[in-house]
Amino acid sequence: MRTKSRNLTLKDMAEHLCVSTATVSNAFNCPSQLSKELREHILAECRALGYLGPNAAARSLRTGRTGIIGVTLSNYLSYTFTDPVANQFLQGLAEVFESREYSLLVMPSRDPMKEAKGYESFVDGFIVYGPPQRQTLERLIHQHKSIITVDFDIDGYVSVNIDNYNSARECAVHALKNTVGDVAILGLRIVDSNYVCRIQQRELLRADSTITIQRLRGFLDAIEGAGMTMAAERIWHVPDNTHALGYQAAREALMCSPRPQLLLCMSDRIALAAMQAARHLDLKVPEDVRITGFDDIPESCTHHPSLTTVHQQSVGKGTIAAEIFLGQREEESVVVPTELVVRESCP
Template identity: 55%
Template structure:
């Protein structure tokens, strides 16, 4: 143990002195940095050494310098880590993500548990990541994280984990039936045969700007729910005799209005211009309506548009948006119930519902 000697065998009592990092270091004959690392920086110590220090601290009644350490008394923190694929600002303003978090919070509130929102975009700070992750009882991971080592780090902790909106081997997942929802919406739109079809997609390829998918490799289905939606569209189109080329399929890196507007403008500027747009999100669909109206196109006479998500804004605009309603809040509730053991620990595929409105009657 280097400079470490046999620890103080004093029974759990502090003899009137408040237990501090310095006092614990004296009792265990180690440095204060070693005590701090055991609680806050587990990567700095071997597992055996860290466990010895934590066990001795617990025996002597010292619960550590932070909430995670104090939880050693009960083995639980009362916190659920929600690991987000995107940054916090984007996740809180994206209507689908915010609905998911709302559903999650409903269940956790009833159990008086807290959410600790974590962003995978911050995973480069190893010290801060380890500290934050030590403060939760487990993880609900929302969306595919770009760094595989983040998953591996979370899995290695051996804490409960539920994946949402993607598949992860060895982890229970909760997904929307994206394929069937997209296919049903395309089949509805094809009841009136279009001349030209374009697709506005979301995160189909590894590209940081708006582009067609021509010349790019698609993400795999386990990673990108949008690829499942694309396959639903393509299967419906194929059965109806339509062969859509890659240069009529657009990918946007984010689900914000700027990217959506650009994709819609570029798609509607093509020759021949599409008279049917299949959009993988309602924000894409709403932007397409805006661009079409600015181009003096009549909806649905000149252009029919179908969205996906079912956010409230789609029903307040005129013309209102035909869309696929996904149960975003229920997705959060189901993930929370599985995490808490209130629902059977098995994969869940939540059905969608087509909402027919003015943009594609």
Template identity: 55%
Template sequence: MKNEKKLTLKDVAEQLNVSTATISNAFNRPDQLSAKLKESILSRCKEMGYYGPNAAARSLRTGRTGIVGIVLSDELSYSLSDPVANQFITGMAEVLEKNNYNMLLLSASELSSDSQRRMQSSMVDGFIVYGYKSQQYRDAPWLDKSKNVVVVDSHIPGASSVNVTNEQGAFDIAVHALQHRPQSVAIMGLELLETDRVCRIFDDELLDADTSISIQRLHGYRRALEQNGMQISSEQIWNIPHNTHKLAYQAAREALMMANRPQLLLCMSDRIALAAVQAALHMGMRVPEELHVVGFDGIPESDTFHPSITTVHQQTVEKGRIAAEMFLGLRPSCNVELQTKLKVGLSCPAVNSSTA
């Protein structure tokens, strides 16, 4: 059998009289070429026995894999169904695809063994960590300073971060809602405690504010209440362990069955607010006439639901874009904080338009 030399990208480019970039685009970024040119190049390459650039060889040559590990704080099944996480992933994908980079989705909760962590670390050029919780991942590979790491919705010492003004956003929406002068208020908190139970809170059990966006939102609510001369006890603050309709509905019903029933629910996500409104309607309450409800996130469903949800819009897609650009070196590595924006819906309208 004839021992033929294996074709390289350069060999093929010379034989077809085109640039190496054109050959690479035909295999990796076909949208950059006309359909006719792409088909011509792929057909000629097949005749020559060339089946594309060798990714493994390229990795050995450059020391890069072309893959970024996207570390999600929750299980993948939950993260992919969560509208906020989904928007964040979409923003990253837009930038990474344009720059010929791939994503490896990882669930931080599933990286339990040392061998798993070492394997995952060797497969990627670095990590974009979404929703880092310091109490969960003390030996995580993304804490390795030799790796490129960008953190979103949290902070890791020495790593660049992308966050939103959670405390200020919570303060702004609470100030808006408190203009209705409710006699009683309840907070529907999200992951305030390290527990899987729907329960009331105790301040000495709260997670670290630096790594918990929910604690930051709680601070914003409390600041607005204090500014309005109101105090809120732990009996009026619920911990919802996961951002799901079922658990939020359970917490909202418990709150609305209190003897001193709240006239305002400050919810730490739009999913919680949607469940709370549904619970109130099922209990025969009118929203907003008898109960005002506000959320946080600005997911599409908060607009289409009736009554529409008054919420805090955070730039979730933009967070993903910025994190990816920072990881790729397309923007300076630094700590970015994006502004939130109050979005008034029917669940808690402006005072001059309220029917309450």
């Protein structure tokens, strides 16, 4: 058989190799289904004849599935690739989906590319990490495909979350036991502003729209439970989870009078930046100021002093979301447990 390469089909190759069309397809798409020798033989013959493999678009029309999962992020791609928590979550997703030979299509909701270029219609379903912009969410729901949400809820859909309120409250209760003096909170995306600022009388974001509002309420309830009051101007808003913005907020807080003796931070990145700000102001941690974080990223235990924080299973959240999507777990919402990790920054 020596037809022109542009006319070669899966059926042509199967007849030439004296195997089924499924066997040829598996050589390209499901290599684990064939022996190494048979797969290499099939691919070598296909290369020799100029056959490039089954057409993905045609296959998706036949089966209604593409083997591609859309992962919608609540932030910019450039930001997500530098955020250790997001990286760990994506790692958990990738490990499960790759083992089942699925591909991931990452779709940020805060980039210009979000303006519906047809990506949503091509994927088999969505893992939505963090609340996307409203119009993005509406487009995804309109596709009538499987949706698993992570770190937020949509009525009628399965979600994977942690208990942010109680995790933050437990951390604050521990930190307040041996704290004498003022407390400051370094929040994360708690008001609608692109700048580091104190919240003053600004309206907080809705509790069901952001995990950090739940953490803030956990902090505030622990402070109230300790018989202390918390003025709004002692709460800082950090618009993005970056070292530079965390450092700016921490430096402002530590230069206030009276200076806070405890900084409750809503992420490890902010907390680590706060430790650097304290060092630059000749303050010792924890002797002069105690600091807590949230997430337990790898740097938290290697930094000196090591960081007291809330450990959340970021990789595990990705693993669980992927397994639910693939039917390897019960299709029900999951609250992943957390753990308070006490280290040097706030013993």
